[in-house]
Amino acid sequence: MKKNELMTIVSVTGNLLSKLLPVFLLAYCLGSCSNEQVNDNEEQVLTKLSANSTKIGISSVSASTSQSPNVSGNTLDGSTSSRWSGFGDGASITYDLGSSANLDYVKIAFYKGDSRKTKFEVWVGNSTSNLTKIKSKTSAGSTSDFETFDLPNTNARYIRVIGKGYILNSGGSTTFWNSITKFEAWGSGGSVVVPPTGGDYPADVLGINSNTWKINSFTGSPGSSATYYDDITDASGISYNTYSDDNYFNTDGEWVFFKCYRGLGGSANSQNPRVELREMNNGNLASWSGDSGTHTMEWTVQVNQLPQDTDGDGGVLCFGQIHGPSTNSDGVEVDDVVRVQFIGDENQSSGSVSLKISGYVTEKQGGSQTFSGYSLDTTYNCKLVYSGGYIELYMNGSSVFRKEMEVDDLSENYFKVGNYLQSVKGASYTGSYGLVRIKNLSVNHN
Template sequence: MRLIRVVAAAVVVPAAAAVLTGAVAQAEPVAVQSVVASGDDGNVPANTLDGDLGTRWSDEGDGVWIRYDLGSQVDLGSLSVAWHNGDQRRTTFAVQTSGNGSDWSTVVSRRASSGTTRQPETYDFADRGGRYLRIVGYGNTVNDWTSITEVGIFGADSGGGDCAYPADVLDLTAWKVTLPTGGDEDPDEITQPRLDTFAADPWFVATDACDGVRFRAAVNGVTTGGSSYPRSELREMNADGSDEAGWSATEGTHTMVIREAITATPNDKPDVVAGQIHDGDDDVSVFRLEGTRLYVTKGDTSDHKLVDDDYVLGTPFEAKFVVSGGSIKAYYNGVLQTTISASFPDGYFKAGAYTQANCDRSDPCADSNYGEVVIYDIDVTHS
């Protein structure tokens, strides 16, 4: 049984915790009434509120958390977090708020700390009311621990969030992006570390509310040599982003979960792919919208499994692939839809907007005619 520590103390978060980027300097610190954590190793939750960067809270595991009770409903807009050994490693985390301590809304989707400083890092988000704020940790680039030295919580700042780049919203460490721009059959591809500070409006940008990343590919966009259709799409890389990922469908378990919405389709041929399993040669299975009908495909069979016969553009949904033991299981909003036999040695995941139309099949041939997907969260695991 996990130890849950509760520390009750009416603590006003130290002003020093707000001194980092200046993005939320106008917001007032919020008083914390108590703090509770999923567990600790003797470095207790209260240490994150003592104004001392030499103390910390630590817990080990995937999904550990520390939760702050603000005493009553408060309009929130940002927080600052100082990470233990934050100049030596990157910690993956998410931030959630709740009005009752049970039902949680994600305000900072899963992402990574900078890995460059031990000082507090500020994370701005679209203003949201809540009594509780929770930081969920998923380990760091060295080990499975989440360790925090200081936390500051701040009120609403009348902003929609502070996210200059898609990597400020999603953890893109293990991805590259292919864009509908560049030379003929030679689209722009952005890899790490450049991807951490890259955006391309309107093709690959954070949403105004900083709650998602917009992927847009117009019918007149540049295509790859192997396709006649444009894309603004992530391609899975290895853990540090230095090389392309490739894994076997018959060894290990490989999972991708995307929380997303398809927000636009091209004229005449309103088809968009919003998530893929790919092998060395071609797509194996994808989530594909054709008009209002959302399918999971199987190879060249585009209508293999109908998962929604009346999809409304802009409706968020969860798409999930699990590849293990020579099979692919595809889930839609948590419900298993189909199981597909598969055997390939060099698989990888893709996510974003792969527009299934071009200037020969859709009019007008212009930037204003496009497919678009917003990704709110994406998680890939291998075991």
Template sequence: MKRRFALSKRMIFCLISAAMLLAPLFEGQSMAANESKYPASASASSYDTRCACDASKAVDGSLSTRWSGEGDGTWLKLDLGSAQSVSLVKIAFYNGDSRTFTFDIQTSTDGSNWLQARNAVTSAQNNQLQSFPIPVAEARYVRIVGYGNTSNDWNSYTEVEIWGGPTDGGSGNLDPAKPPSGNFDLTKWKITLPDASEIPASALAGGYEHPDWFYTDPVTGGMVFTSPNIGETTTNSTYTRSELREMLNPSTNSASSWANNWVTSSSSPSIKSQAGGVDGTMKATLRVDRVSVSGNEADKIGRVVVGQIHGPSTEPIRLYYHKRPSDSRGAVYFGTDDLDNNNTWVNMLGGPNQLNPVNGIALGQTWSYEIKVTGLLMTVKITPEGGSATTVTHTLPSGYNDKYLYFKAGVYNQNKSDTTPDQSDHVKATFFSLTHVHP
């Protein structure tokens, strides 16, 4: 008996409706930053010969081609070439913005004996790659068994990717129903918002959200920061921000107190004994969802800072993502100040004068950064999802010894003009993990 028609129409409607509500909880669960995509070949039980929609079209890297197979139980099988640790399947669906698909995910080591990894999964309603986590399994083969969609009996996938690898703690499973503090440890952060107000660590850790500037993404559970081009700014800045500021001892009211900040291990013993930490590492996994697209200064359009180390009056690092409207990919680079506030640009994936790099990061693409300071040696690592890491080291001036330092993360909009008709230009980023440690 065909699986689809074994149920009444009312039961099918109820199941699909429930699945559509639950799908976002699975679709956006984030993965560890060092998981990677496995190369794979594909075969299928059947395909639509009219459009030459064979299995290879599901693994050709293009969302403009597709594999299509008709009927309940029609399958697409991916071969990884050898057994791998598999934890995530990504699928993009043909016409997925107007219908949902139902399918099973199965794994196998030999291509004959199959284990059910996910049963009766229903897609969300969009055309992009959607993520479907599975229990970690050693598998050479992954099979998608389709049961059609809400419009017809066809199973049509534009791309399928298999991901996995060792995990490093990452962000775990994020709950879209919780405030940011329900998914992230925000007990030692405060936040500055685009109206220049500050929310202290106690309120932030207690579940604070702002519907426009700081909230949980309803699909992925990520922590969302947005900041308009035009807004209120803090002292000594002309740019708006929705940005966390590290507070290592938030019970101490003064942000400039030694207890709320950290120092380099090359600082004097007396200063180190007063500080809230010595040396530090901040790691984040994020995606930049939007950058500014208008303004009066061309070099500032599309530019945003997503991570910083700040000192009393200068910044050892400002980590930039920079994508102009005409660029297909954004550059990632950093600026670093000396104690006289003289800036030096350091290229990573492109630079301020090397925009739209071929190895850049697209809007909506997940990537990670790590900023580590040991003594005066600062190491910065950038890792695009599925790509290799780029690491740069930079020696800080000795003047940073005995100066208090603190991490910042979020969006610090670097465009202070807006030429859109409704003055709505803004930046937005979603964080899937954020940690800060001071060994």
């Protein structure tokens, strides 16, 4: 080899190494110095390395211990005003992505994250009994909002954050409370579709379209001029993507509001009025069996107002349900499989209410069940599951109801969500209404 050729190779190689050296050093530090904090400049680099990542949906969340009411589900409501808290060196919170996903990084917001540094570990795997530690970190202590933590690229279904306590920025010993307000996983894959956030119209905010949900709603002013449509796009001049009506169905860019009045008409099968969504499957009416697979609907909800019932002595509305056939193949009238409701006083707009579980699974099998400890104007993360013939409801990450459907034919089911007034059949229009707000809606069939 000639001398000038050798010098060219050395020169080119040297330039290449000088450009790659920072990347090699960063990769080495991520693997060898994982207990060190990541500064803002490094965070920007890490985010750029995963520029093609998307937010991965989370199927469920659970914790090894919780300080009531600071439960695990609070970490998925997108708010820094609610949190999960668990005490102890090793208190953990585990996120199920529904199926294996390629993980790039996680975003975690710690409670009082601008005044204390939280120590934690990240463990991942495809079984909760066989997880591997891939990160050990200390938060920056400079923000109460999200911090981004890059992960060694790996494939996993479960992400477990194990708390190791915190130290105040002002110093002192480690205190073994662990508190997270928000959590997100980023990468690719998983089985839960994450709806987009923001937008000018309800469909944008919920991430829905005519292939996934049908909108039941009204046109005209509330009262005698209101006309009910089982599919609002059947009304003249209404487009699905831009449909918004301040009287019934609208958004503030974060929540979608479902408002429904007592005394308005209903569908052919029910005189209880509703403004709600009905599940579709590729533009056709969804219909699935409750004895095969696992069928899950998740949504975040606030109920802000209860209506006045027909007798004027209370108020109740349904904000989520599984609907079945009016009569199944065995001649059993299944109809409403389960209804998730809040019940309280007429025209109630604040304060305590009860969670009421109605529908065939209770009313025909022992009677409706009610649970205390709920309030209006309070955010709840709901998950409704139908699997192996069992109905199960989770509120803020905790199972509050589970019961088997005692019928042979479990076919022809679909989800509904929104605002379905109850106990108002035959009631006159008085201006009384129910108001529900919803976000983070997703459905998963496995």
